[in-house]
Amino acid sequence: MTRLLCQVCGGRADHNDDGVLWLLGEDPRDPASWPEDLLTSHPPLCLPCAAKSVRLCPHLSQRYVALRVREFYLAGVWGTLHRPGFPLPVVADAAGVAFDDGRPRWLRAHSLITRLETFTPVDLATETH
DSSP: OTTOBOTTTOSBOOEETTEEEEEESSOTTOGGGSOSSEEESSOOOOHHHHHHHHHHOHHHHHOOEEEEEEEEEEEEEEEEEEEOOSSSOEEEEEEEEETTSSOGGGEEEEEEEEEEEEEEEEOHHHHTO
């Protein structure tokens, strides 16, 4: 995530003057329905892989929004949360935990969470032509 590599091919994610390209599974026609905090554990994408993803990914084929993100930062980790147990910790739930939360020591993390701060929705079809 910190190197801004495409989540599909591992090459450089697409970046232009408007920002880095991200895809989210939100309704592009209803920004008011988007979460107040746009958090994602998915890395950005390059243009060819973004176009392929919206054609082939079952989740994104239902709905997606393409964003050009200018400001973003790492906000936490996603993984399996544990609680104290005897003789070993016990699995509690899958969870996202902010870095300042205090629970990361009980989390077996598998991906970083990025907060998308300043962004502009874009038309992916226009971006790819």
